Amino acid sequence: MASVKSVAELAGVGIGTVSRVINNHPAVKPETRDRVLEAIRALNYTPNEVARNFKMQKSMMVALLLPAVNHPFFAELAYYIEDELDQQNYKLILCNSKGKPQKELYYFDVLNKNKVAGIIAITYNNVDQSVTGDIPVITIDRHISHEIACVTSDNFNGGRVAFNELLKAGVKHPAFLGYTRDPFINTANSEVELRKEGYLGEAQSRQIKCPNLEIPDIEGDLGERILKLFETGALNEIDGIFINGDVFASRFIKVATQRGIRVPEDLKVIGYDGLAKSSWDQSQLSSIQQPLEDMARTAVRLLLKAVDGGPVVQTTHRLPIKFLKGQTT
């Protein structure tokens, strides 16, 4: 089948000129237009160009790549991202990567090929090579490269606030609970790690002992892994704990309660996310509240600015957090 290149060669013009003729661009001389149309006719050229040119038109689709939309945190983000996109006449393509590296890479590949207008990515693996620069990308909670803007909450300060709120509530023996990361992943780029650093940093500066009780983020029953933590005695002395994520914290409280530990009387708990206002949470968890709606709308606005050819904003947008007092502190 004839290619745009062969049409350009036969007409003695550049590929751009062929494209302009097909798109009926005014800045083409009538003689040139005639030569190109003759070459098109001579080579029986059209269908691929039809598709290619349509693709060159502005796509009104934005893709959201996240681990799983059935996690409450991502469901809230997806809801507000779609709402903001719709207000700007864009449609949302939803992609669940399940947090798996090969699935994240696969989706980047598919989205690059399908020429979406832009991508909002919440990735947990090294996808740097997949960001080609052809399509604007905004990340949430993770840095891919210096050229990609990242929207996140003030994670470091969130960790600090959590520590001080536990102290205020009378905690003497605090601990941290989160997921350890795969050693093959460059965790330096994860904003989420900053919560731990802010929390443990505050403990250190106040010279308060504060064990880090991280467990691996593997498949299987989280409840059982939390139970093991109790059984090893790691929590014996602990009277207050900051847990990296509200869903994680709720599971922790459930296991603790089943072991007869009273929350907050015996053990005070602060989560991170602030999902208590969503339809999801019934547990009245004390938590560091991220401005989820604001994060979602900011990510969309930054992305669409880049889509419209605006300058690439190479910064990290850290939106302020606040402490949401529930019934677990």
Place this chain on the structure above:
Amino acid sequence: MASVKSVAELAGVGIGTVSRVINNHPAVKPETRDRVLEAIRALNYTPNEVARNFKMQKSMMVALLLPAVNHPFFAELAYYIEDELDQQNYKLILCNSKGKPQKELYYFDVLNKNKVAGIIAITYNNVDQSVTGDIPVITIDRHISHEIACVTSDNFNGGRVAFNELLKAGVKHPAFLGYTRDPFINTANSEVELRKEGYLGEAQSRQIKCPNLEIPDIEGDLGERILKLFETGALNEIDGIFINGDVFASRFIKVATQRGIRVPEDLKVIGYDGLAKSSWDQSQLSSIQQPLEDMARTAVRLLLKAVDGGPVVQTTHRLPIKFLKGQTT
């Protein structure tokens, strides 16, 4: 700008022939092709046709129209629908209608214009007029017309099972709690209503008094409306209740607990959905479990059969439910 019609008139051919020339169809005589290409050139015709023809190609996009993806039930459905679509090489466009009629109609309009391959619709209002027949549609939990297949769970049986499980747990004074529907909406088409009918029907056949405590599904604090129910004394005699939806049931339990009512000792509660296995629920709710994953994958498979030109399946696919015993009965 020149239209395909004016090109056809100038060339003295039908619109279909113009289309075939543009698409390089082999069944066009060289003389006819020349006449059409000359007319195209004379009228400076192309861009619209470029777009139109591209749209005629098979779209690999399927839209999911639901009230809000940040509701746990819809989040679970969306997750599995996307997973199944991806396995079939389709992408998911997510649309949150917020359950508002004008938003549902708006999205149908947008999706019809954008020529998605198909639509999976979870609607709560009269959208019958928007289903044009051009694009295959599958509904979940609601009948739009006799020509649209509906995937749902066995709601009527679910209501019956809930009633009998409450009796088994020792309940003497059962009640039903759900949302009343807008009187302007044709509720006869809602599968969700069948849960109530199954439940109250079972009470009637056993000659057990069973009040229907429906409240309006309006915006605002659900907790306050539940609180009012308690304050009116409607629940004074009740020792067991079936609540239409797990999120609703969890909110109810929270209010009851705050009033010093012990669940399940004083009051037994069964919800509907079976979200207890999801990351959402920590409340160990007893519930009628819908086969959510199966419903999602079935909806996708039925839709893609229709997209591939298979016969329209005009049936209701009621997938079996089962009772999930938690800690609230």
